[in-house]
Amino acid sequence: MTPLQAPYGLWDSPLTVDHVVENAANVFAQPIFVDPVTSKLYLSDGRPSEGGRVVLVDAESGKDVIKGPQWNIGTSVHEYGGGGLTVRDGVFYFSQRSDNRVYRYEEGDETPVPVTPESDVWRFADFDVHPTKPHLLVSVLEDHTQPTSAKVVNSLCIIDTSTSAVTPLVLGADFYAQPRFSPDGRKILWQQWFHPDMSWTGSEVYIADFDTTSLSLSNVTYIAGERRKVSVVYPTWASGNTIIFLSDSSGYYQPFKYVFAPDAKPAAVLREPTSFDINGNSPAWTFGWSFYTVLDDHKHALFTGTKEGRAVFFLVDIESGEKLQLDVPYITADYMRLIPSGGPTSKVVFVGDLSNDASATVQLSITPSSPLSSSEYEVKKLSSRPTVFSRGELPRDLISLPQPMTLTSPEGQPIHVVYWPPTNPAYSGGLDGEKPPCVVSAHGGPTALAPQRLDLEIQFYTTRGWAWLEVNYRGSSGYGRQYMDALNGQWGVADAEDCIAAARLLSDRVDTKRMVIRGPSAGGYTVLSALSSSSDPAFFAAGTSRYGIADVQLLMSNDMHKFEMWYIDFLIRPEGQYESKPEKDALFTARSPISHLDKIVCPLLILQGDADTAIPPSQAQVMYDGIKANGGIVEKKVYEGEGHGFRRAESIRDSMERELNFYERMLKLKQ
Template identity: 45%
Template sequence: MPSWQTDKKCAPYGTWESPITAELIAGSVTSVSETIVDPTTSIVYHIEGRPSEQGRSVLVESQAARDVVGPGWNVRTGVYDYGGAPATVYAGLAYFSNFTDNRVYVVDAQQSGSTPEPVTPATCTRICFDKKENTAHRFAQIRVHPEQNNILVALFEDHTVDTPSSVVNTLCLINTVTKNVTNLVSGSDFYAFPLFSPKGDQLVWQQWSNPHMPWESSQILIADVTLTGSDPALELSNITTIAGGDGNSNISVGWMSWASNETLLFLSDESGFINPWKYDVSSKQSSAIFPEPVEQDFASVMWYLSMFPYAVVDPQYGIFSAWKDGRSILYLVNLENGTSVELENPYVNVDSMRTVSLEKNQVVFVGGKVNDFSGVIQCTVTLGDSPQVNFEILDPPEKVPFPQDLVSIPKGMTLEVPPNGDPLYVVFYAPFSLEYEGPPGEKPPCVLNVHGGPTGMAYQNLQSIVQYYTSRGWVWLDVNYSGSFGYGRAYRDKLNGKWGPLDSEDCITAAGILASAQYNYIDPDRTVIRGSSSGGLTVLTSVSLSSNLNAFAAATSLYGVADLVSLMKETHKFEAHYMLPPGTPEEQQKILYERSPINYANRIKKPVLFLQGDIDDVVPKEQALSMYNSIIKAGGKAELKLYAGEGHGFVRKDTQEDALKRELDFYERYLKLKE
């Protein structure tokens, strides 16, 4: 553990007074989720989530800090439920999905106060006694044809029959003049990244089908585009698969971008790591950009449609973000010969990268630091033998509402798991206060946090909740358990067929190693576990089905999974087959039953807190309610808070504040940290 200053007050860990209060940090951060660039003007925009405005999302012109749409609009999409990519800007016009009615609108992005106009119809498709608009149709990743600007291609999701097996996903055409929506490509279960070539004569897209996720097996297709005089005003021909698995092979591809009208860039994990590739339109050949595979992942897995890890800065060069030791690093890559140079980069989390100007060698991205929130960052590269990079903040991150010198800095660690020394990746945050230190010889309590996914990752950029605990004398430990992305496909695939047992054992192992004499970093009797979504399953498995039911003193499940059998029947289409174990349907059902904590509530020895939104479509509220009731019925200790109007993840300020207070109070009571 670090050495503390001797002039600080001595007080038991976990009892320190902190200026980082729930009132201060709840709703204080407007999250920047993605960048958007108008390719005709190079003006940069971004999507901003605002907890203080009931969680609505806003399209903002970044450098001018100007809202493109007013308070009555929510620039958000529910495609694949996780959403992302709800808007695009082209030739000064913004096209966006409005979350309230799911219609696509157009608005003058350069004129404040303009009123959005709908470009998709408002037909009623279900029970319409109150004449509600067509909320059954959802749109995302809207693309404008570069020559015929009234023609848009978009992802289309039809919830007319709203069950996972009945939801239909296609690529559609939107004619903004006639306001017609017509089918363009169908047949696969899912689509992403439709993209016109610079001349508009070709269209590429990614597709995949159940039971696969896009990072397991997916394909990229290309087609010739012909404009017609009728409606639909666009036709596709010569549709060809240019990269990816065939549904039976484990190759995932995606993240397409045009370097020129003849060269398409994309990413593929054919080598076992997600690396850059390119497709030559003339020769119709795909090839890896690097001469030899690089054992780093150059992308996250695609949970959100807004995620994008690279951008072209020159017809010959691109800037690519890769994961190394759990942090983002930047490479300048020669697209012709595959040579690369690592660039200086103070941002530990880089996402949503877009080209701003090829002439000025500029890209923009959302970047977060260990001691600062995420903002919109413009990066300019001076090319040459020794490339130089300059970062400019276009939209400043939200001001950190507490002293930045109070921040506990993350430490990425690779633990060796006995008996073979297999790697297990964690991020460690030590307790830190400007006023307090712990008593000599005392080991601090620990919050072990389990990220969602389970194919997710614990990022190292500044998160207020981490500092909320570390400033009170807690250790915060993020575990990138087996199945996490950012460490190659082999590490990610370790969880296949073992979701529940392996991730929970990894968490128990990580806590045990850091409590052992080798480290002495945490108090094993005062270590609690928390997790959201699939991380909630890990939490509940740890206290009901694991090898050590006493490994954690208390547990919190935030909109977590408790019943795998019902989840596979109730959850949304995108994850309806996700993480199913191998075997026949009968064998799968048996395994799912055996791995569901709901069936072992009587084994839970430790108190459990449930925090759940009541309109969650990903993990329905019944999961938390049934698990809570089962624990109480079995004589265990459990607490439950159901938040009205919240879905999968809490977006409102009042919810965030209550959840922070409630969870800390829960731990303090059961660990008897405060009288």
């Protein structure tokens, strides 16, 4: 069949909105869980067609574990949640999104039973079950008794599931995460941090002795980390006398160990450190992440790093520091867990992605040896989340493959990007001499990374003759601490300028007069900044802000939620500058897109959820009203019941159709 020639952006595509909606829950990895006693594997499944609820699935049978449409696993601790379930010896404990209570469920029970009191103000997350007293859970507790963000109290607590009693355990820090009992249950470790830090800018790891009778701690010991300077994350027990954690003290996250002994100090695990992060592709915005695991012999561990935006896998001898890179094809490795086997071969599972295939649950079987080069391993896909491609309904040659690049800005600074070219085997290209229109995408966070996985929303555009450019602007994770810190004090400036510069630098591939910019959350703020206060507000032909920040001052004065209460200040205000309130207010006003309405000439689409507590709907409204009053082109859609991100099928479908239609009209692709 002779390929057709038609204008870029107007190619007929068999990839429909319904295909994207079907796969929408899999754009981001869904957690997996392993029962450490029974070694059973469980998957979580987001279901847009069922109101966006999250259910637990038995990996072996494929059946829902907890029956009933009313159950929705999730928590709103830190507003972003995560870490909403744990399982041990066939007993599940989970947070129910509708009422924030913790429930107990054992397979065979008729229905889950609540194990925390009724409360309108308590939220729980990141559980661990005591190994010898399984009725005891340690949990992060977020107490909203006082409604203002500054008075929300975060702590660690013990939940006695036999009595529904909640006992305070650790107080004093602003945030806690990763509480984990030692194998014998006599000790506990955790991570904590204080405002104005986020966990990835400065945090600490502690351990303490735990008394199961008094439910109290003693011999509390600081291990590592430093406020504002060193981030230490994901502490875990390698054995009864050794803990492992990741620290960015060298400028890149590296594994460290702490062995219990008199005058013990943390030590680097690797004999030869890497010049890239041994960590996942995003900081801990939510609970429950894991990017490494200790193997069955407690002497070796599997670590993943992020190099040039893709996952790399290392088998490591914890004692000697020797490492061996494994040939594993997956470009992401999320929620890494050990399936205990007790034998010489360890089984590790994780959620992995490829650039041309669906998200999958992957098992890596490893038999360590000395030297490590003689170790044996096998990669096996256990299950995958089906797409129209994996089912064979559409050919794989329709998939546009990512092209990672590092560009150089006019100032000589690196800008990391990923480019997807227009791809559709039915077409040979656009009209003679034509270059394709391009979507420039700014990820959220802003401390995050745009992955190179198969994303059907991107393919929805590329199969229609669009190019797609993801910009991992300054501040993105995955490129070391220095690149991430480069956004501090420059948010709303550096990120917007990087998006414009990256788009210009691709002028040999795309039509720079037909470039649109879009982004969610922090990416929405980048969009609005690029269109209002950047060096070239008229550069883009259209833009879409998905629940982005329009007025920094309004957001801060309207009681910003506690988790990010100081983060915006950290990102916008250079450290040590503008200490007086008038100076700070002036800076926040200057960095607010709403303050630069007179410069906005680009048509703008605003998409927002009415139940968003991270970026409230008032932000969308003030931007819409301001542009409308100024005579600009602006459209807005608010989705009922949606929070920070759209979960429901009808919202996802409408937002996608609305956005593409907006671009087609603004770029006059369709007459």
